[in-house]
Amino acid sequence: MSHKTRHNVRHRAPILMIAVLGTALSIAGWYIVSGLEDRTSAAEFNLRASNVAAALQNGVNEYFTKMYPLRAMIESTPDAVSEQEFVTFSNRLLRDESAILSLSWIPRIRNEERAVHEQAARQQGIDGYRIRSVSKDNPLEPSPAAAEYFPVYYTTEKIRVGLVKGLNLADGGIRQQPLESARDGDMLAASQELTLQSGTGDRIGFFIVLPIYKRGLPHNSVEERRRNLVGFVQGVFQIDTMIATTLRGIRSPADYYVFASEAGSSARPIYTSLLKPSGEPLAASRHAEFETVFHWSGKIAIADRQWWMVAVPKQGSILMHSRAWILLTAGLCLTGVVFAFMWRSNQHTRKLIEANKMISELAHTDPLTGLANRRTFHDRLAMTFQNAKCGSEPFAVLYIDLDHFKDFNDLMGHPAGDVLLVQVAERLLAEAGDANCVARLGGDEFAILQSNAGAEGATEALAQKIVATLNELAVLEGYNARISASVGVSRYSEGMDGPDVLLMQSDLALYRAKDAGRNRVCFHDETFGQLACERVILGRELVAAIKCGGLALQYQPQVDIETGRIVGLEALVRWNHPQRGSISPAVFIPVAEKTGSIVDLGKWVFDEACRQTRVWQDEGVDVPTVAVNLSAIQCKRPELEQDIVSSLKRWNIAPGRIELELTESVLMEATEHHRDIITRLRALGLRLAIDDFGTGYSSLNYLTNFPVDRIKIAQELIFKCTTEIRCAAVVRAAIRLAEELDTQVLAEGVENAEQARFLSSAGCKSAQGYFFSRPVDAAQVASLMRARFIHPVALLAAPKGSGGRLKVV
Known part of the structure; x- marks a missing residue:
């Protein structure tokens, strides 16, 4: 090798090495950067697509909620709803809803009722009305004989009324399937997609139906639902209008396609966001074609069916690796390019962070009213409290609760209730001003953080203005509605332990306002504050007692008045505090309800009652039934059924040995979901009793909704039944009502022989109270149950006023 050759190699080798190294670094940089771009772009695209899908789902659900007020209107009307009433009410629901083509009432007509039904329709002015079906050639003709029909009777359809009225949906085709699904499942059901004869543009649509059952009759099982079905309310929707309106x-940066759930891989979409000339095929319009391209897909629930939504990036919306290719081609220094790119990537990441921050801020506001939510209010309160500790202006917390809002909701409906809450929020904002934080804490509870409460009378003036402005007349959906509110106020003072103290004080002041008659303002004071602290301490000690076995159960016998035979026991919780001594349940039960420990307390009581029942059974002591009280909070927990079943299995107790006692208020306030829980517990074999009967709601409708085994007449009525004629009349009426319902009746709080004789003469078979026995411990129960009788015959026969206590024989 010549010297020249060696020189060339010596100088070119580093250049080649740098070239190779630069190429290698460029390739490595291209690989890293392109992968980062892919992941970032895919994550951003998937997030946006899922947000669009969520918006579409919410919009579809909002459309479907129109059906429930329509069903409620029909169910709440004692007599048959007229066509004018139906159309008027439906048109209010259809206001500004172009995607809903029509709402209809579809009654159930049995074959033997057909002739009368058709004649009645013609007499009401529906010329030529007949129950008709669509034949194979598609013209309408009279429906052939069948066991039952479901014709369109009332409808908001304006263009093709003559063709729509009388159309039988139970024709064995695709229209009948949603009717059967809705009927058997007591739910909304949707039809397959079909071509509509009305509407505009692409006329692909579907309809949904919601079943209506006979008033007062059960529809818990499929058999009951088929037997007691009255008909359906139907809504017809145009798909492209509904989706386009929702996503307006x-x-x-994506094109969206929606497919029917039953669509095969070769089916075309029922909706697309692409704008195309009529009849022009889509570039990727079949379901299977999306598998080869980057896309996002998810499901949209349409009543009992589903749609499949696919999002495909628009041309140029996904980054095309331009920076990575520049890096590879130019062979720039990997470090500089990476740093430059990372700077740009950091900018892009910051934009994503800002977008996520915006989403997070939306999570801090109430979606209905736009006010701050509970979390935001707590954060602002904590910050303001810390500033006040450092010398800033004192502040105040105003806790606001609407009076009787539940009654308003039940009367006017939830949509009207939402409108009312929005109006209340607007008035609170107007009165509080921009300097103060106004929040909706949940339901009908609001709070105001008054940041500058140093001026004399400023807080009281604001609170009084709130009460006054909410007393003004409000017009909602054509109804006049007067509302009022109770306000509890707590001011900041030095020495407070934390912001939670202010919330607790304002909450307690609010309850004082409600106890004082509502529609007023109450301020927290030190005396009440000491009581509140005592309640907090007592609540903590109660939690410890539940966990450490500091509670005990006593049992009060339930006795046959005539024979003295013990027919059952009621479990009563007792707390013997190591320092305070015996604490009355009237004191610690409200504390448990307020602090939330009532759930653990109720769970412990039920489990302990089952355990003791097992002990008695193992000892050969036969206890007919043990009654256990359930609180309203327990009944609203979905875990209640699981807790009860778990205790019954753990101690091997037959469900029929346990009786659950619920007050009238609990049964009246039970939602559909909670009713299902109570019904399932009853189906397990547990007995159900109404406690304190006669002191709760005046409506007796719940007696038809729940299979009650026993009615327990409240001791407030029993106490006066021998001294006040009205109380005696109410007690007799309750006993007669129980007899008519074939339900057992028991009197609570019997304290003397005169009351026992009155109840016996009125037809009451069972009672409990101090006259028979005080609550006793488990050992004394065993002795009583072995004796089996607490004999009342001598005392019942004694003259009035002889008094005395029954003896165990």
Whole structure:
């Protein structure tokens, strides 16, 4: 090798090495950067697509909620709803809803009722009305004989009324399937997609139906639902209008396709966001074609069916690796390019962070009213409290609760209740001003953080203005509604332990306002504050007692008045505090309800009652039934059924040995979900009793909704039944009502022989109270149950006023 050759190699080798190294670094940088771009772009695209899908789901659900007020209107009307009433009410629901083509009432007509039904319709002015079906050639003709029909009777359809009225949906085709699904499942059911004869543009649509059952009759099982079905309310929707309206204003770098759930891989979409000339095929319009391209997909629930939504990026919306290719081609220094790119990537990441921050801020506001939510209010309160500790202006917390809002909701309906809450929020904002934080804490509870409460009378003036402005007349959906509110106020003072103390004080002041008659303002004072602290301490000690076995159960016998035979026991919780001594349940039960420990307390009581029942059974002591009280909070927990079943299995107790006692208020306030829980517990074999009967709601409708085994007449009525004529009349009426319902009746709080004789003469078979026995411990129960009788015959026969205590024989 010549010297020249060696020189060339010596100088070119580093250049080649740098070239190779630069190429290698460029390739490595291209690989890293392109992968980062792919992941970032895919994550951003998937997030946006899922947000659009969530918006579409919410919009579809909002459309479907229109059916429930329509069903409620029909169910709440004692007599048959007229066509004018139906159309008027439906048109209010259809206001500004172009996607809903029509709402209809579809009654159930049995074959033997057909002629009368058709004649009645013609007499009401529906010329030529007949129950008709669509034949194979598609013209309408009279429906052939069948066991039952479901014709369109009332409808908001305006263009093709003559063709729609009388159309039988139970024709064995695709229209009948949703009727059967809705009927058997007591739910909304949707039809398959079909071509509509009305509407505009692409006329692909579907309809949904919601079943209506006979008033007062059960529909818990499929058999009961088929037997007691009255008909359906139907809504007809145009798909492209519904989706386009829901997604109007949402900007997204994607094209969206919606497919029917039953669609095969070769089916075309039922909706697409692409704008195309009529009849022009889509570039990727079949379901299977999306598998080869980057896309996002998810499901949209349509009543009992589903749609499949696919999002495909628009041309140029996904980054095309331009920076990575520049890096590879130019062979720039990997470090500089990576740093430059990472700077740009950091900018892009910051934009994503800002977008996520905006979403997070939306999570801090109440979606209905736009006010701050509970979390935001707590954060602002904590910050303001810390500033006040450092010398800032004192502040105040105003806790606001609407009076009788539940009654308003039940009367006017939830949509009207939402409108009312929005109006209340607007008035609170107007009165509080921009300097103060106004929040909706949940339900009908609001709070105001008054940041500058140093001026004399400023807080009281604001609170009084709130009460006054909420007393003004409000017009909602054509109804006049007068509302009022109770306000509890707590001011900041030095020495407070934390912001939670202010919330607790304002909450307690609010309850004082309600106890004082509502529609007023109450301020927290030190005396009440000491009581509140005592309640907090007592609540903590109660939690410790539940965990450490500091509670005990006593049992009060339930006795046959005539024979003295013990027919059952009621479990009563007792707390013997190591320092305070015996604490009355009237004191610690409200504390448990307020602090939330009532759930653990109720769970312990039920489990302990089952355990003791097992002990008695193992000892050969036969206890007919043990009654256990359930609180309203327990009944609203979905875990209640699981807790009860778990205790019954753990101690091997037959469900029929346990009786659950619920007050009238609990049964009246039970939602559909909670009713299902109570019904399932009853189906397990547990007995159900109404406690304190006669002191709760005046409506007796719940007696038809729940299979009650026993009615327990409240001791407030029993106490006066021998001294006040009205109380005696109410007690007799309750006993007669129980007899008519074939339900057992028991009198609570019997304290003397005169009351026992009155109840016996009125037809009451069973009673409990101090006259028979005080609550006793488990050992004394065993002795009583072995004796089996607490004999009342001598005392019942004694003259009035002889008094005395029954003896165990």
